[in-house]
Amino acid sequence: MGQERIVGKPALRKEGMAKVCGRAQYIDDLTMPGMLHGATVRSSIARGRILGIEFGEGIPWDEFVIVTATDIRGENEIALINHDWPCLAAQVVNHPEEPIVLLAHADRHLLPKAVAAVRVSYEEWPAVFSMEESERRDPVIWGEDNVFKTFLMEKGNMDLAWAGADLIVEGEYTTGAQEHLYIENNGAIAAYSAEEGLTVWGSLQCPFYVHKSLVKMTGLPEQKVRIVQVETGGAFGGKEDYPSMIGAHAALLAMKSGKPVKIVYDRAEDMAATTKRHPSRVRHRTAVTREGKLLGAEIEIALDGGAYSTLSPTVLSRATIHAGGAYYWPNIRVRSKTLATNCPPHGAFRGFGAPQTLFAMERHMDHVAEALGMAPDELRRRNFLRPGQTTTTGQVIGEDIDLQHLMERALAESRYNEKRERFARENAGAGLKKKGIGLAAFLHGSGFTGSGERYLNSLAAMDMTGEGKARVLVSSTEFGQGTNTILCQIAAETLGIEYDAVEMGPPDTSVVPNTGPTVASRTSMVVGKLVHSAAVGLKKTLLASGLLREGYSTEEFVAAARTYVARYGQLRAEARYEAPPGVHWDDQQYRGEAYAAYAWAVYVAEVTVDLTTCGVTVDDFVAVQEVGRVLNPVLATGQIEGGVAQGIGWALYEKVVWGRGRMQNNQMTNYIIPTSQDIPPIRIFFEERPFGHGAYGAKGIGELPMDGPAPAILNAIAHAMGRQFDSVPLLPEDIFREMTVREPEREVVAL
Amino acid sequence: MSPEHYALRVNGKLRKVDAHPMARLLDVLRFDLQLTGTKEGCGEGECGACSVLMNGELVNSCLIPVAQADGAVIETVEGLGEDERLHAVQRAFLECGGAQCGMCTPGMLVAAAYLLRKNPHPDVAAIREGLNGNLCRCTGYMRIFEAVERAVSG
Ligand code: FES
Ligand code: FES
Numbered sequence: 012m013g014q015e016r017i018v019g020k021p022a023l024r025k026e027g028m029a030k031v032c033g034r035a036q037y038i039d040d041l042t043m044p045g046m047l048h049g050a051t052v053r054s055s056i057a058r059g060r061i062l063g064i065e066f067g068e069g070i071p072w073d074e075f076v077i078v079t080a081t082d083i084r085g086e087n088e089i090a091l092i093n094h095d096w097p098c099l100a101a102q103v104v105n106h107p108e109e110p111i112v113l114l115a116h117a118d119r120h121l122l123p124k125a126v127a128a129v130r131v132s133y134e135e136w137p138a139v140f141s142m143e144e145s146e147r148r149d150p151v152i153w154g155e156d157n158v159f160k161t162f163l164m165e166k167g168n169m170d171l172a173w174a175g176a177d178l179i180v181e182g183e184y185t186t187g188a189q190e191h192l193y194i195e196n197n198g199a200i201a202a203y204s205a206e207e208g209l210t211v212w213g214s215l216q217c218p219f220y221v222h223k224s225l226v227k228m229t230g231l232p233e234q235k236v237r238i239v240q241v242e243t244g245g246a247f248g249g250k251e252d253y254p255s256m257i258g259a260h261a262a263l264l265a266m267k268s269g270k271p272v273k274i275v276y277d278r279a280e281d282m283a284a285t286t287k288r289h290p291s292r293v294r295h296r297t298a299v300t301r302e303g304k305l306l307g308a309e310i311e312i313a314l315d316g317g318a319y320s321t322l323s324p325t326v327l328s329r330a331t332i333h334a335g336g337a338y339y340w341p342n343i344r345v346r347s348k349t350l351a352t353n354c355p356p357h358g359a360f361r362g363f364g365a366p367q368t369l370f371a372m373e374r375h376m377d378h379v380a381e382a383l384g385m386a387p388d389e390l391r392r393r394n395f396l397r398p399g400q401t402t403t404t405g406q407v408i409g410e411d412i413d414l415q416h417l418m419e420r421a422l423a424e425s426r427y428n429e430k431r432e433r434f435a436r437e438n439a440g441a442g443l444k445k446k447g448i449g450l451a452a453f454l455h456g457s458g459f460t461g462s463g464e465r466y467l468n469s470l471a472a473m474d475m476t477g478e479g480k481a482r483v484l485v486s487s488t489e490f491g492q493g494t495n496t497i498l499c500q501i502a503a504e505t506l507g508i509e510y511d512a513v514e515m516g517p518p519d520t521s522v523v524p525n526t527g528p529t530v531a532s533r534t535s536m537v538v539g540k541l542v543h544s545a546a547v548g549l550k551k552t553l554l555a556s557g558l559l560r561e562g563y564s565t566e567e568f569v570a571a572a573r574t575y576v577a578r579y580g581q582l583r584a585e586a587r588y589e590a591p592p593g594v595h596w597d598d599q600q601y602r603g604e605a606y607a608a609y610a611w612a613v614y615v616a617e618v619t620v621d622l623t624t625c626g627v628t629v630d631d632f633v634a635v636q637e638v639g640r641v642l643n644p645v646l647a648t649g650q651i652e653g654g655v656a657q658g659i660g661w662a663l664y665e666k667v668v669w670g671r672g673r674m675q676n677n678q679m680t681n682y683i684i685p686t687s688q689d690i691p692p693i694r695i696f697f698e699e700r701p702f703g704h705g706a707y708g709a710k711g712i713g714e715l716p717m718d719g720p721a722p723a724i725l726n727a728i729a730h731a732m733g734r735q736f737d738s739v740p741l742l743p744e745d746i747f748r749e750m751t752v753r754e755p756e757r758e759v760v761a762l
Numbered sequence: 763m764s765p766e767h768y769a770l771r772v773n774g775k776l777r778k779v780d781a782h783p784m785a786r787l788l789d790v791l792r793f794d795l796q797l798t799g800t801k802e803g804c805g806e807g808e809c810g811a812c813s814v815l816m817n818g819e820l821v822n823s824c825l826i827p828v829a830q831a832d833g834a835v836i837e838t839v840e841g842l843g844e845d846e847r848l849h850a851v852q853r854a855f856l857e858c859g860g861a862q863c864g865m866c867t868p869g870m871l872v873a874a875a876y877l878l879r880k881n882p883h884p885d886v887a888a889i890r891e892g893l894n895g896n897l898c899r900c901t902g903y904m905r906i907f908e909a910v911e912r913a914v915s916g
Contacts, residue, residue, distance in 0.1 A: 031852040033800070033839035194899050245862075245863040245900055492862070657899070
């Protein structure tokens with residue numbers, strides 16, 4: 012570490028100049044000759060049978076392209092894990108805003124009126140709108156029991172834990188849906204001709220997911236479907252699954268009309284119709300000794316998956332594995348399930364299930380500490396995972412981690428102990444502003460779970476362009492996190508040339524190999540490693556050709572590469588994923604190496620609660636993390652800060668209001684995200700411990716910061732108020748309601 | 763209503779358009795004048811992605827009917843600067859990581875430039891207040907504050 016020229020330095024964002032000049036082209040900035048605009052007619056009810064579709068008066072319908080499910084030539088399905096998510100509802104609808112009819116016209120101003128003029132009549136069926144109703148199977152709306160997926164994960168013997176416990180502490184924790192609120196809404200353009208096949212340009216994370224889905228939906232051969240990602244204005248998981256839907260819709264209209272078709276949602280449609288973070292309910296029952304040794308945990312997880320299973324099984328998997336947090340549990344049993352309800356499907360959102368279960372774990376730790384009369388930091392200190400111990404899946408911690416040190420640093424930077432004591436003293440006074448400080452310690456697994464990376468079998472490549480630039484060829488996409496920059500840094504470092512001599516290939520499925528999806532904090536660690544290997548290959552080829560000698564300059568490298576290309580046609584190297592040694596995973600028992608590496612963190616939040624307004628402000632936020640090697644300090648800091656801000660939003664501001672399965676507040680006016688005046692100073696600290704199997708020691712970073720803020724903030728509020736809140740979002744009205752009732756007794760069983 | 767003729771001075775150039783009087787200035791800029799740097803995030807005056815200067819004042823162009831902008835002087839991100847001639851805030855955003863996905867960036871840059879025009883030496887509180895009409899979902903704002911501070915100190 013420290014020898015590198017480019018890695019670890021604040022290289023400027025590759026596409027940064029285009030972005031600050033307003034030149035970057037997002038989907039709605041593009042038009043094509045003869046292009047039509049598309050719009051979607053959606054279900055107005057939660058569940059029922061479609062009886063008929065009428066096209067009302069006053070609209071020149073013969074000018075419109077009209078598509079229904081009967082126009083689909085392949086499978087009427089968005090391909091993810093199961094086969095239940097239709098591209099267009101055919102006979103039945105299962106949630107409000109489910110797409111039924113597609114319309115296209117050259118004049119986009121005519122579309123809203125036309126959409127309103129399509130009348131769908133239904134036979135309405137009973138529906139379920141909460142996990143509790145879903146559990147009661149009243150009625151059954153999916154499969155045999157409304158359950159998309161369950162897991163049971165066990166380690167040790169819980170009977171021993173109960174038998175040895177001095178105390179048993181119980182708690183229930185819930186979290187709400189969260190809207191991604193990327194500033195750019197979902198959008199896609201499709202064009203089709205019999206010779207060229209289908210091309211879809213879109214705002215998206217995973218070109219090959221869309222590719223797979225559209226091949227299936229259109230029935231076209233693979234090479235006749237091409238997906239191109241254009242500049243993408245934020246995603247956060249929200250453009251992992253849904254682009255397959257909007258891309259399919261644009262494709263259907265383009266194939267029927269023979270003209271390019273653009274569909275770009277407005278904010279209201281995007282918020283009402285697309286996926287959100289899964290609401291959750293987590294129950295904990297913990298066996299602990301008087302000395303604060305955790306003996307065992309029984310954890311029950313339920314996630315609301317919405318009307319179709321989409322990505323819910325994998326979200327549940329990550330939720331399950333992260334449920335025990337950053338602690339050593341000699342015995343643990345985690346049961347989890349994801350349930351169907353009649354609202355739009357919930358999907359991927361930064362953290363992917365882990366924020367929900369870590370919120371529960373970290374609130375619960377404070378409850379256990381309180382039951383023991385022990386300081387929250389002390390209980391954590393006594394139970395942190397240490398090298399050589401095993402996680403809940405039985406994975407031996409092989410990395411040289413030191414969570415206690417991370418926590419001590421976070422406590423020192425936030426002056427936690429001093430403030431904890433001072434605030435408690437001052438809060439006892441009559442003042443109406445109460446202050447609190449709280450912490451959360453947690454982990455986040457990098458990359459796909461278990462055997463996921465092995466199944467993906469990702470391929471990356473590098474080549475040289477005609478202009479003499481080294482080019483990174485991957486399907487990993489940029490949507491703000493810094494993929495372009497990080498991968499070019501790795502490539503430039505490895506090739507031994509300047510950062511400016513490297514560029515990204517186009518994120519186009521007809522050009523780049525399948526490096527897997529851009530999700531799961533896998534890009535720096537997994538894809539970065541592949542780019543590193545491809546760069547090594549490229550350099551070796553060039554050196555072996557005799558055109559280049561060690562000790563070369565960038566200019567010499569470029570000259571040699573150009574000669575090579577002129578002589579042999581192309582210079583290209585590929586690298587395929589290889590699992591780090593010792594990674595074994597049992598998908599049935601949920602045992603083994605769940606992730607090749609984990610990122611670790613301790614966050615501290617300081618808050619003020621105003622008892623007059625019931626408003627909470629976060630005054631200070633300290634985020635200490637160990638993410639392996641930091642490849643680019645400016646980008647990494649920005650990732651953490653952005654994630655913390657989203658976490659603050661999830662904790663204190665962002666409430667999705669549901670009415671019969673439909674989001675009622677689908678406007679930025681009514682769904683509040685933090686502004687520049689709501690965010691405290693966020694102070695970021697990295698402990699750098701390079702990970703042996705990532706590119707230059709990197710681990711995942713993007714999702715980690717979503718996990719900590721909510722529990723740290725609610726722990727701080729509990730400290731400030733002496734009252735316990737176990738649900739997010741926590742809005743002033745929730746605090747007000749709680750202040751008008753007496754604090755209920757918490758379940759603590761002394762044995 | 764049928765289209766009317768309008769004339770606007772956009773980034774120093776006189777531009778004529780035929781548009782419906784109620785057409786949004788945002789759409790006129792983006793679709794009639796092909797100045798797609800200005801973005802739409804919400805269309806309801808909440809996010810500031812569509813921020814431009816109209817006669818020297820910061821406005822949400824999604825809320826301005828073009829009839830109201832007739833004869834006005836409009837400045838957009840494209841007029842701030844480019845490549846070798848970047849505005850100080852553009853350079854600072856690039857260096858400090860003020861742009862991630864870049865979708866809020868044009869509006870944020872225009873708002874930041876406006877802030878510095880009104881108040882050449884804002885403190886952090888003034889920066890936070892000056893940018894509170896521009897939402898960013900990616901950065902958590904810290905890099906943006908730092909960028910504006912750097913633009914101030916040169
Ligand atoms: S698009 Fe104008 S304020 Fe959001
Ligand atoms: S950089 Fe993405 S919204 Fe601000």
